Amino acid sequence: MSTINEVKQRIDIVEVASEYVTLQKAGRNFKGLCPFHSEKHPSFFVFPEQQTWHCFGACGTGGDVFSFIMKKDGVDFGHALRLLAQRAGVTLSSPEMPAKAEDREKEKLFQINEAATEYYHHLLLATKAGEAARSYLSKRKVTTETIKESRLGFSPDAWETLKKYLMNKGHEKKELVEAGLIIEKEEGSSYDRFRNRLMFPICDTQGRVTGFGARALDDSLPKYINSPQTSIFDKSGSLYGIDKAISHIRRENLVIIVEGYMDVLLTRQHGWQNVIASMGTSMTEKQAAIIKRLTKNISLALDADAAGEEATLRGVEILATSLDKAEVKVITLPQGKDPDEVVSENPTLWQNLVEQALPILDFAFDTVISKVDINKAKDKSLAAQKLLSLVSEIRDPIWQTHYVQKLARLLKLNEPDLVASMRKSQAHKRRYQSTETIKQSRFTHPLVSSPVEEYCLALLLQYPELRQTAQELSPNHFECTENREIFIRWQSSPDTFTLKNELDANLLEHLNYLLSKPIIAERNNKAPQLDLGNCVLRLQENLLKNLEAKKEVLLNIERENGGVNAELAKLEQEGINSSQQLREISIKKKEISTKGIKGVK
Ligand SMILES: [Zn+2]
Numbered sequence: 001m002s003t004i005n006e007v008k009q010r011i012d013i014v015e016v017a018s019e020y021v022t023l024q025k026a027g028r029n030f031k032g033l034c035p036f037h038s039e040k041h042p043s044f045f046v047f048p049e050q051q052t053w054h055c056f057g058a059c060g061t062g063g064d065v066f067s068f069i070m071k072k073d074g075v076d077f078g079h080a081l082r083l084l085a086q087r088a089g090v091t092l093s094s095p096e097m098p099a100k101a102e103d104r105e106k107e108k109l110f111q112i113n114e115a116a117t118e119y120y121h122h123l124l125l126a127t128k129a130g131e132a133a134r135s136y137l138s139k140r141k142v143t144t145e146t147i148k149e150s151r152l153g154f155s156p157d158a159w160e161t162l163k164k165y166l167m168n169k170g171h172e173k174k175e176l177v178e179a180g181l182i183i184e185k186e187e188g189s190s191y192d193r194f195r196n197r198l199m200f201p202i203c204d205t206q207g208r209v210t211g212f213g214a215r216a217l218d219d220s221l222p223k224y225i226n227s228p229q230t231s232i233f234d235k236s237g238s239l240y241g242i243d244k245a246i247s248h249i250r251r252e253n254l255v256i257i258v259e260g261y262m263d264v265l266l267t268r269q270h271g272w273q274n275v276i277a278s279m280g281t282s283m284t285e286k287q288a289a290i291i292k293r294l295t296k297n298i299s300l301a302l303d304a305d306a307a308g309e310e311a312t313l314r315g316v317e318i319l320a321t322s323l324d325k326a327e328v329k330v331i332t333l334p335q336g337k338d339p340d341e342v343v344s345e346n347p348t349l350w351q352n353l354v355e356q357a358l359p360i361l362d363f364a365f366d367t368v369i370s371k372v373d374i375n376k377a378k379d380k381s382l383a384a385q386k387l388l389s390l391v392s393e394i395r396d397p398i399w400q401t402h403y404v405q406k407l408a409r410l411l412k413l414n415e416p417d418l419v420a421s422m423r424k425s426q427a428h429k430r431r432y433q434s435t436e437t438i439k440q441s442r443f444t445h446p447l448v449s450s451p452v453e454e455y456c457l458a459l460l461l462q463y464p465e466l467r468q469t470a471q472e473l474s475p476n477h478f479e480c481t482e483n484r485e486i487f488i489r490w491q492s493s494p495d496t497f498t499l500k501n502e503l504d505a506n507l508l509e510h511l512n513y514l515l516s517k518p519i520i521a522e523r524n525n526k527a528p529q530l531d532l533g534n535c536v537l538r539l540q541e542n543l544l545k546n547l548e549a550k551k552e553v554l555l556n557i558e559r560e561n562g563g564v565n566a567e568l569a570k571l572e573q574e575g576i577n578s579s580q581q582l583r584e585i586s587i588k589k590k591e592i593s594t595k596g597i598k599g600v601k
Pocket of ligand 1: 057
């Protein structure tokens with residue numbers, strides 16, 4: 001996901017707006033006195049479902065959360081993005097504009113985590129309270145050396161031990177809350193988040209402690225908890241053990257991915273230094289992005305049970321889509337065993353399992369086929385369907401043929417039939433994908449991104465010769481601020497090269513995404529101009545429909561409280577012929593789909 005979308009997903013416009021405006025409920029929406037002009041009756045509306053706002057009063061304008069901050073704080077898009085990213089705890093990819101205050105704040109959190117790590121570590125090694133944790137570790141065969149090297153710790157069974165310790169060292173309570181180490185209650189009192197737990201410091205690739213994983217030492221549930229999201233900790237982008245493993249992964253050009261903290265510690269203790277743990281059952285895109293920079297050879301050693309297999313396949317899907325040409329293998333573990341048990345009971349067995357790791361597709365074949373009775377037609381068809389959809393994703397034709405042949409052999413089917421059915425399912429998938437885009441586009445106010453806006457920009461950027469077709473478009477047709485910004489600058493740039501130089505890092509990221517967006521027309525051997533004509537019409541249509549929806553809101557206000565006659569009249573004027581225009585658009589759309597290019601001007 002792009003940084004911009006990530007920020008949008010984590011931010012709620014109602015929350016942001018209510019810091020500037022006292023909002024009251026109005027049906028499914030909120031209203032208040034407009035923060036941009038002075039008024040007595042509320043005409044400022046926030047629409048949570050669409051994550052947009054609109055002032056029906058003197059401003060007569062609206063937009064998304066970015067445009068709200070831009071207008072309210074009088075800043076440009078880049079600045080608004082930085083403010084909101086900070087609020088959302090998202091790191092921006094903008095090296096030339098480091099927000100100094102933000103850096104200092106993060107540095108502070110690293111210091112606090114470091115102090116907490118030292119403290120927990122001391123409690124584990126040298127205090128009587130830490131004895132239960134020590135005995136648990138020795139039962140799991142973790143050596144003192146490993147404990148020291150990984151700086152494991154113990155959080156005592158008390159409410160304020162860490163808080164007092166860190167505040168004595170001069171840290172402020174507010175910072176400890178920000179670091180996720182203490183929890184603040186509404187009335188202002190606070191207490192330690194981690195109590196009576198074995199502590200695993202989680203580091204980034206540079207070895208800085210970003211957060212903690214914590215295992216209960218009694219029957220407390222949940223058994224494992226971890227730091228909440230902070231400005232330096234993001235579970236979905238963390239990989240336990242990456243700091244120690246990073247150089248080994250590069251050198252050996254292989255990474256072994258396990259599930260738990262203990263799996264990392266014990267495999268490492270037995271000499272496997274290139275092992276890391278995903279922080280959940282399936283791999284995320286962010287984790288894949290870190291791994292991708294280190295190696296293309298990935299071996300997954302996850303749970304052998306059914307859930308593990310499902311998770312493995314899901315993780316692999318992510319790896320396969322984010323890692324082009326990655327060689328992903330699966331280490332098949334004995335039933336009911338985790339890597340830490342296997343390696344400490346029998347290191348040679350572990351060694352063999354690592355060496356015999358199966359390519360992911362062979363693993364998928366084994367898993368799927370072992371669960372069906374291939375003598376039953378229904379089972380056979382189900383297995384073929386599942387596996388063919390994986391095989392159809394293979395880009396290399398020789399590999400693909402290899403697996404088609406394998407499937408034919410295993411299911412006792414003939415090869416041409418399988419190939420035919422694969423082609424059919426591919427065609428179906430394509431059709432499904434294109435109806436998906438149409439379905440999405442029905443939401444004239446999508447939550448985080450607008451597929452029509454993005455597709456329209458993708459066409460304009462990838463086909464410079466289509467510039468003329470977009471003459472009827474204006475910035476108003478783009479509701480998402482990031483799209484609007486790119487459109488405005490595209491209008492004044494003669495080519496993509498100039499455009500690129502105009503953008504800051506985050507908009508550039510969005511631009512690159514648009515430049516690499518697949519063009520549906522190409523796949524269907526149609527002229528991209530037809531697609532663009534369609535997009536232009538749809539954007540015009542959305543604008544008009546939004547106008548109608550707004551009129552609806554105003555009519556409701558007028559019915560309930562009155563006092564918005566002037567605004568209604570203004571809207572009427574703006575959208576004077578909106579239903580007529582909508583009819584015209586739908587006629588043009590039909591022309592495009594039947595007559596083709598003649599319908600577009
Ligand atoms: Zn206003």
